[in-house]
Amino acid sequence: MDRSPDRRLVLSSARVDLLERGTSPELHGVPEVVAASWKRCVSQGVGPESFSGGYSEEFDAASRLVHCAAPVLDRLAQQIADIPACVALSDDRARILSRIDGDPWISRLLDRVHFARGFGYAEGAVGTNGVGTVFESGRSVQIVGEEHFVASLQSFACAGAPVRDPFTGRIEGVLDISCLSDHSSPVFHSMVRVAAAQIEQNLLLDRDVVQQALFDRYTRTESRSRDAVLAVGTRSVLSNRAMSTLVSATDLQALEDHLRFLAERHDDVDALVTLPSGATVRIDGDRVVAGSTVAGMVVRARLVCDVDATPPPVRSGPAVTGASTSPSMQAAERTVSDALSRGAPLLLLGEPGSGRTRMLGRRFRRLYPDGEVVVVPRAEIESAPTTVGRRIRADAAVPRLWVLGDIDALSAASASVLARELHVRGGRTALAATAVDGTRAAGEENRLLRIFRRSATVTPLRHRTADLPGLVAEVLGDLVPQREVRVTAEAMRLLERYRWPGNVGQLVEVLGHALRRRPVGDIEPDDLPSVCQSVPREPLRRVDELERDAIVQALREHDGNRKAAALSLGLARSTLYRKIHQYGISV
Known part of the structure; x- marks a missing residue:
């Protein structure tokens, strides 16, 4: 490792140039991974002289990762026992889980910079280092002396390697060797890579x-x-x-x-x-x-x-909207079209908001352009099943599709009354129904099921993300048919990343919100509601949602500068980073 005065001068000069001019300098002579890290530190407001990684009591010192890494850490510590250095392991939030020191002297020095169990070493809080920079770059790194962004760490050297879950490829933690920069060796970089691979093998043997x-x-x-x-x-x-x-x-x-x-x-x-x-x-x-x-x-x-290499013939007429690329959705659409064309009563299953009624209406109007679609909510059926049945039985002047809403939630009495009334229907009347729970709909007390001849299941939006661009265009066309509105590529990536618990109905709400902020032109990420910039690991309580929305708003107002956002929210930066990770926020 080059520790010559000339090399240190190059790094120090480049760092000063960066701090004076922002993220624009080319940073000649600075390793690519270090230069990229320095620029991230500047954009995230990391202080150049000192830092505060923050302490958290939430780390799991008895996790599966710690269990699988323990024998590897012990062997690695023995291999470097003659050098004043330490071996450390972090969790997936860059918090130190364990540390084995070579001697008391290096232990005291590391404690002074809070490189200790429970403290966070994320790059956005601590600057360039052998833990946080691994997460940001996705690869192993060795950071020596003046390559650290924060001055108080420049007397140290660290080599870190990611420990990935062998099943998912996700970084579960970082293995690190740290020492004074004068004791650094390129061998440490090789050692942590080999040891990290050994931990991954242990994780492979210890899968859930x-x-x-x-x-x-x-x-x-x-x-x-x-x-x-x-x-x-x-x-x-x-x-x-x-x-x-x-x-x-x-x-x-x-x-x-x-x-x-x-x-x-x-x-x-x-x-x-x-x-x-x-x-x-x-x-x-x-x-x-x-x-x-x-x-x-x-x-x-x-x-x-295989795909036919010959281009398909160009067809005249308007393009078909709403066509799905999902195999399961295509099968459902074929079943719906066939049932409606034959006049066979159809039961359409699917989660709330998944677009069941939308699909029925679209397919019916494609068969009968002058037809009418009448949706009867469950509450209306419950209150007057006889009246609803007689309205459906009445002969229609034009082709008409009646859609009964959520029949799986109907009471047995209402279902029985409606079933009797629907025994005979007019010739121009088509019948369909929606249900969420097929098992509940199939109960013996639900006599309505005797009427239906076909069924299909609408795929949840989370299982057909490839359909999102087409759906977005279709929904925007429905909401503002006469306006020129587009969704930028960056905003579309956020929509594709989101899990859509409310399905297509929620997509309509999200785009409606965006249109109120951006009625014409390009919809940007900031025009989307806060929920789209958050993919939490677990369902959130209402109080968590309010906190998440406040954090997203603060980050937007400060152009993603986390230091400024933390200050405006009255939070420590370490707390803000933890909340961003907890809520899966991407701003």
């Missing part, structure tokens, strides 16, 4: 029961088949080389979403699936269950029909 079940099924299936094999869990995806070359990345994403949807509903699958590109694959496989928990689905896939 659900992940283990999915991994074991994938391994058995892949070893016995020459086909492409794909395993999809709630958080994880596994595939062999044959799968990665079978279809395009877009098709693969659609297939993964489709399998997550199937895993919630079916024990096994053997079906032809048409993908967004037009390619058709046959998939067959089974749902994987660990105890009472669905781990995911593992399937074999074979290409039945």
Whole structure:
């Protein structure tokens, strides 16, 4: 490691130049990873002389990561026992979980800079270092002396390597060797990379029961088949080389979403699936269950029909809107169209807000452009089932589709009365109903089910993210048909990242909010409600939602400067960073 006076002068001069001129200098002579880190520090308001990483009592010193890393840390500490250095492990929030010191002298020095258990070393709070910079860069780093952004750390050197979950690829923590810069060696960088890989191997052998079940099924299936094999869990995806070359990345994403949807509903699958590109694959496989928990689905896939290289003929007439790229959604649309064209009463299942009524109306009007769609809410059916039934039975002057809302929630008495009234209907009248819970709708007391002949399930929006650009354009067209409004690529990425618990109904609300802020032109990320810039790990309480919204608003007002946002909120920067991570905020 070059520690010559000339090298130190180059780094010091570049750092001064950066602090005086902002993020624009080229920073000649500064390693790329260090230069990028310094610029992030400036943009995030990190002080150049001292820092406060903040202490948290919420860290888990007995976590699975600590358990799997303990023997590796002990061996690594023994290997550097003759050098005044320490071995440390952080969690996924850059908080120090454990530290093994080579001697009391280095221990006292590290305590002075709060490199100790419970303290945070995120780059946005502490500056360039061997823990936080690993998270930001996604790779192992060695930071020596003047390469630290904060002056109070420049007497130290640190080498850090990410410890990734071998199943998800997510960084679970960082393994670090720290010492005084005069004792630094490039060997430390190699040592932490090797040791981090050993910890990852221990994590592989110590997977939780659900992940283990999915991994074991994938391994058995892949070893016995020459086909492409794909395993999809709630958080994880596994595939062999044959799968990665079978279809395009877009098709693969659609297939993964489709399998997550199937895993919630079916024990096994053997079906032809048409993908967004037009390619058709046959998939067959089974749902994987660990105890009472669905781990995911593992399937074999074979290409039945590849994409035709010949361009499709150009057709005249208006473009068809609302077309889905999701295989499960396409199957539902085909069932709905077929049932409506044949006049077969149809039951459409799906989560609230998933667009069940929207799909029925769109497909009905495509068959009967002059037709009418009448939606009857559940409350109206409950209050007057006889009246509703007689209105539906009446002959219509034009083709008419009656949609009964949420019949799975109807009382047995109302369902029975309505069923008697609907025994005979007019010839130009079509009938459909929506339900959330198919099991509840299938109760013996629900006599309405005897009327229906076909059923389909609308896919939740979280399982068809590829449809979002088309849906956004369609919803904007419905809300403001005469205006020129677009969603920028950055705003669309936020929409695609969000999980949409309220489905299409929530998308309509979100775009309505954005239009009130930006009635024409380009909708930017700041025009979207705060909820779209937050992907929390767990459902939030109302008080948490208010806190999240306040943090997002402060970050927006200060152009993402976290130091300024923390000051305006009256929070310590370490607390703000913890809240940003807790709420999954991206601003």
